Amino acid sequence: MTTTTPSTEDSLTTGGDRGYLRIATEEAYAHPEMYELYRRHLRDGSLPDIGFNSLVGYFLGSEHPQPKSVVERLQEAGEKRLADMDRAGIDHQVLAITAPGTQVLDAREGADVARKTNDRLAEVCAEHPTRFSALAAVSFEQPDAGAAELERAVTQLGLKGLMANSHIRGRYLDHPDFLPVLEKCAELDVPLYLHPTTPPNSMIAPYREAGLDGAVLGFGAETGLHLLRMITSGLFDRIPGLRVVVGHLGEALPFWADRIDHMHAKQVASKRYDAIGPLEQKPSDYLRSHIWITTSGMPWTKPIMFVRDVVGADRVMYAMDYPYQYELSEVVEQDELPMPLEEKKEFFELTARRVFNLQF
Ligand code: MN
Numbered sequence: 001m002t003t004t005t006p007s008t009e010d011s012l013t014t015g016g017d018r019g020y021l022r023i024a025t026e027e028a029y030a031h032p033e034m035y036e037l038y039r040r041h042l043r044d045g046s047l048p049d050i051g052f053n054s055l056v057g058y059f060l061g062s063e064h065p066q067p068k069s070v071v072e073r074l075q076e077a078g079e080k081r082l083a084d085m086d087r088a089g090i091d092h093q094v095l096a097i098t099a100p101g102t103q104v105l106d107a108r109e110g111a112d113v114a115r116k117t118n119d120r121l122a123e124v125c126a127e128h129p130t131r132f133s134a135l136a137a138v139s140f141e142q143p144d145a146g147a148a149e150l151e152r153a154v155t156q157l158g159l160k161g162l163m164a165n166s167h168i169r170g171r172y173l174d175h176p177d178f179l180p181v182l183e184k185c186a187e188l189d190v191p192l193y194l195h196p197t198t199p200p201n202s203m204i205a206p207y208r209e210a211g212l213d214g215a216v217l218g219f220g221a222e223t224g225l226h227l228l229r230m231i232t233s234g235l236f237d238r239i240p241g242l243r244v245v246v247g248h249l250g251e252a253l254p255f256w257a258d259r260i261d262h263m264h265a266k267q268v269a270s271k272r273y274d275a276i277g278p279l280e281q282k283p284s285d286y287l288r289s290h291i292w293i294t295t296s297g298m299p300w301t302k303p304i305m306f307v308r309d310v311v312g313a314d315r316v317m318y319a320m321d322y323p324y325q326y327e328l329s330e331v332v333e334q335d336e337l338p339m340p341l342e343e344k345k346e347f348f349e350l351t352a353r354r355v356f357n358l359q360f
Pocket of ligand 1 (some may be wrong): 324
């Protein structure tokens with residue numbers, strides 16, 4: 001029998017007095033020059049991505065205090081962010097370029113944004129090495145150059161992985177064009193974080209007309225599709241050293257795992273689709289061999305415990321999704337997850353240290 005004292009936000013102190021540090025693993029950053037570029041594109045209507053114009057147009061154009069405060073916080077990674085982290089008991093953030101990042105831009109603009117973002121993130125981590133680590137950005141449009149920028153970011157700047165904000169102007173990472181970047185992740189032994197963005201033009205219409213293209217469902221539908229494509233295309237068999245982290249409790253794939261395995265096996269047997277062939281494992285097995293899952297935006301005890309049960313307790317870790325979902329009560333809820341202290345330490349701290357090779 002366990003007894004728990006009702007916990008409050010007063011319990012949110014940093015420093016590990018509960019027996020673990022809280023490492024938040026999907027925390028967003030936006031370089032101010034990226035937002036200047038976005039503003040120009042929004043004004044000129046020069047980017048055809050409907051989701052970009054809808055989502056980024058809203059965040060950068062709205063006078064509502066909520067998006068304004070998010071946009072302000074996204075661009076800062078110093079004293080204000082540290083104060084927010086202190087208030088929420090967050091010891092350490094793993095920072096990464098916010099969606100859509102470089103992935104609506106052409107090769108030249110994307111590479112420029114990636115380089116500036118990586119340089120700035122490296123400075124931020126050097127200023128506060130115990131509070132921040134960061135993932136690299138690249139342009140995926142010229143994959144060899146993207147792979148070279150990833151190598152620079154990891155080996156020279158000390159960044160800890162690669163952020164991919166889902167589709168790349170309507171293309172997915174199972175496309176053979178992107179192999180050089182993914183092979184570089186494996187070669188450097190750093191994870192790729194597959195993060196949502198709005199669905200591409202080919203998918204967004206029925207979501208958008210209902211107002212559901214954002215985080216409410218469209219993000220998850222698109223990113224879950226992306227991850228499943230990576231699995232069923234055989235990408236992890238081709239690059240066995242590729243490690244992927246995905247947020248939002250696995251973008252629903254753990255819940256679908258049994259049906260995916262069942263239907264995939266039938267499709268392999270019937271040879272219905274050229275794109276569906278035999279894999280070395282069942283599709284759901286890749287959730288237990290190549291994929292790690294964070295709780296960003298999903299601070300709900302029941303599905304957290306379900307996903308841990310499906311994929312293994314050592315593969316599920318904490319994320320806040322700052323500043324989009326800066327909710328102190330959600331940290332308290334996850335402090336209260338029904339698991340022993342050593343598993344909570346895995347959940348909040350040790351899995352992140354292992355997956356991202358954090359050194360602080
Ligand atoms: Mn996020």
